[in-house]
Amino acid sequence: MINITEKITQEFPEIKILTTEPLAHYTNTKTGGPADLVAFPTDVTQTQQLVRFAAQNELPLTIIGNASNLIVRDGGIRGLVIILTELNTITSEGERVTATAGASLIETTEVAYQHGLSGLEFAAGIPGSIGGAVFMNAGAYGGEIKDVVEAVTVLSPDGQIKTYQNEELQFGYRMSRLQAEDDIVLAATFKLTPGDKKVIRAQMDELNFLRASKQPLEYPSCGSVFKRPAGHYTGKLIHDAGLQGFTIGGAQVSKKHAGFIVNIGSATATDYLNVIKHIQTVIAEKFDVNLETEVRIIGEER
Structure with a gap:
């Protein structure tokens, strides 16, 4: 009987499909175990065909974009992983900009x-993809995706x-x-406002300067790890708890910004998760505050 790997590669010879592929090659933390199958569709039709193939063959399906706010456990992911970074077109018409899911x-x-x-x-400096940004309503410096997105095209599981x-x-x-449904973002249209290009550029440059001066961009990381708890600033809580520099394996609470956990060398996903758990335990004990992760954690334990 033909196995699923042969079946998918025979059915989609035009799509790049890898087997037993380490997801550490694609995550911003440079960690993550192997996926059984990884596919890289280059357009909506290919994405649609792969999703239908997974459904018809009862193949577990995981969708990944830029993987900038994602931790994949060291056991990896079973089934099919679709990485949408090849869906990366951006167009502008009038006061609207439309970008496909894998666009930066x-x-x-x-x-x-x-x-x-x-x-x-x-x-201006958020490193994620459009799909991930919509999925989690990404935001920074007082702005959020919800403030500007007009419409989102999605693909249902069927x-x-x-x-x-x-x-x-x-x-x-x-x-x-x-986040509560299985729809897959294909594209988003943003309704924007005409403005002075010099003013727009100046604001983007200022926010990028602030980001570079405050965040540990020189190390691999998954961005901001925790959601902001009501009435508190996460970084200050972690700093006040004396946890900056706390390290397990190759994962370290950033000495530059306590809200980040960085890969200082050969970190594993388990190192990251153990640091997260330690931070949550200490902050709960010291300040009676429960930190909820913002980073998405998927995959199996090794």
Whole structure:
């Protein structure tokens, strides 16, 4: 009997498909175990075909974008992982910018700037993809995706394409309805405002300067690890608890910004998760505050 690897490669010879592929090659933390199958569709049709293939063959399916706010456990992921970074087109028409799921959020802000459109400046340095940004309502410096997204095109688990308007996405702090459903972001359209290009550029440059001066961009990391608890600043809590520099294996609480955990060399996902657990325990004991992770954690234990 033909196995699933042979079946998928025979059915989709035009799609790059890798087997037993370490996901550490794709995550910003440079950690993560192997996936059984990893596919890289280059357009919506290929993505749709792969999703339908997974459904028809009862193959577990995981969708990944830029993997900038993601930890994949060291046991990796069973089934099929679709990485959408090849879906990376960005277009502008009038006051709208539309970007497909794998497009860089940073590049999308640059396209908006080039067309003199304001509203996405807050995202100038966020390293994620459009799909991930919509999925988690990414934000920084007082702005959030929910403030500017007009409509999102998604793919349902059975391969149907549909569109959600902003109000249908039920955005909240680092959340959207997509987190409770299995729809896959294909593209997002942002409704922006005409502005002075010099002013837009200046604001983007200022926020990028602030980011570079405060965040440990010189090390691999998964970005901000924890959600901001009501009435507190996460970084200050961790700093006040004396945890900056705390290290397990190759994962360390950043000495530059306590809200980040960085890979200082050969860290594993387990190192990251153990540091996270230690931080949560100490902060709960010292300040009676429960830190909830913002980073998405998926995959199996080794």
